[in-house]
Amino acid sequence: MNISLYDLSVWVLPLVLAITFHEAAHAFVAYRLGDNTAWQLGRVSFNPFKHIDPFGTVILPAMLLFAHSPFLFGYAKPVPVNFRKLNHPRLDMVWVALAGPATNILLALVAALALHALPFAPAGAAQWIFDNLKNALLINAVLAVFNMMPIPPLDGGRVAVGLLPRPLALPLARLEPFGMLILIGLLILLPLAGSQFGLNLDVISAILRTLTGYVIQAVLFLTGNG
Numbered sequence: 001m002n003i004s005l006y007d008l009s010v011w012v013l014p015l016v017l018a019i020t021f022h023e024a025a026h027a028f029v030a031y032r033l034g035d036n037t038a039w040q041l042g043r044v045s046f047n048p049f050k051h052i053d054p055f056g057t058v059i060l061p062a063m064l065l066f067a068h069s070p071f072l073f074g075y076a077k078p079v080p081v082n083f084r085k086l087n088h089p090r091l092d093m094v095w096v097a098l099a100g101p102a103t104n105i106l107l108a109l110v111a112a113l114a115l116h117a118l119p120f121a122p123a124g125a126a127q128w129i130f131d132n133l134k135n136a137l138l139i140n141a142v143l144a145v146f147n148m149m150p151i152p153p154l155d156g157g158r159v160a161v162g163l164l165p166r167p168l169a170l171p172l173a174r175l176e177p178f179g180m181l182i183l184i185g186l187l188i189l190l191p192l193a194g195s196q197f198g199l200n201l202d203v204i205s206a207i208l209r210t211l212t213g214y215v216i217q218a219v220l221f222l223t224g225n226g
Contacts, residue, residue, distance in 0.1 A: 010128060014111075014136035015050045018104060018143055019076045025103035026079040026096055033092040035085035043079050053077045075180075078153065090162050096157035101147050104140040108215070109172040111136035111224035141215040145208055151183065152176035 024046055027038035033099070042050055056075035057089030086092035112135045121129050148156035153176050161169045175182065184205045220226045 006128075009215065010131035011135055011139075014132055014139050016052070018107060018136065018139045018152060019057060019102050020046055020048045020051050021077050021107055022100040022143060022147075023076050025099040026081070029099040030079070030081045030086070030092075030096045033095060034087040035082050037080045037082045037085065051076045094159050094162035097155040097162070100155050101144040104144040104147075105215070105219070108137050108140040108144070108219045109223060111140065112219050112225055115223075115225055137216060137219065138212075141212050142208075145211045145215055149183075149208075151179050153179045154183075 024044060026085070027043035027045075030037070030040040031044055038044060045051075053076050056077075060075075081096055083089045083093050086096070099205075114133050118126055118130055118133075118164065147154050148159070149155045150160040150172075152158060152161060152173060157172065157176070157179065161173045163169075191200075191202040191205065217226070
């Protein structure tokens with residue numbers, strides 16, 4: 001797989017920005033709602049090195065890419081949140097969780113709006129700027145949709161735990177230590193196992209791709225690019 005320096009330059013920047021703003025949003029909202037844990041650790045920051053996890057953000061996605069995985073994913077350093085410190089723990093947990101995906105949607109809107117400024121860009125840089133904005137739109141849409149999967153510790157799982165009745169929320173919350181294994185099983189191992197028997201079991205990835213497409217279409221429509 002040939003990956004040029006140009007490819008890196010138009011993918012790395014929007015990816016780092018998307019992850020950094022996503023994690024900083026979690027930390028900021030938690031701070032505003034009463035928990036200063038992330039604030040004290042310097043996580044309310046736009047410094048990407050505060051949020052990037054060497055394995056989850058760099059090594060794992062690269063391994064999946066070169067292994068031709070049916071779905072690529074990774075993760076940043078989890079933002080530490082002490083939910084007991086929040087003003088209203090169950091409800092505020094939902095707002096803290098939603099902050100990340102909501103920020104990614106906002107960044108996608110900004111990227112799509114910025115497309116309208118391309119005619120004013122220097123001719124030599126216009127293509128590079130366009131590719132960065134296009135990838136920013138895609139990456140932020142993917143992050144927003146992926147993170148809203150209702151599996152703890154993803155944001156969607158935290159939202160579900162905060163909104164569901166306690167008899168349903170508690171069993172879901174107990175899945176959190178196994179959440180990453182569940183994701184790897186659903187997104188990677190299950191499709192690979194299915195391919196050995198000629199079966200297409202890449203159902204979750206297909207659903208995520210479809211939902212991401214709808215989000216991108218909505219963003220383009222709202223920003224006058226539809």
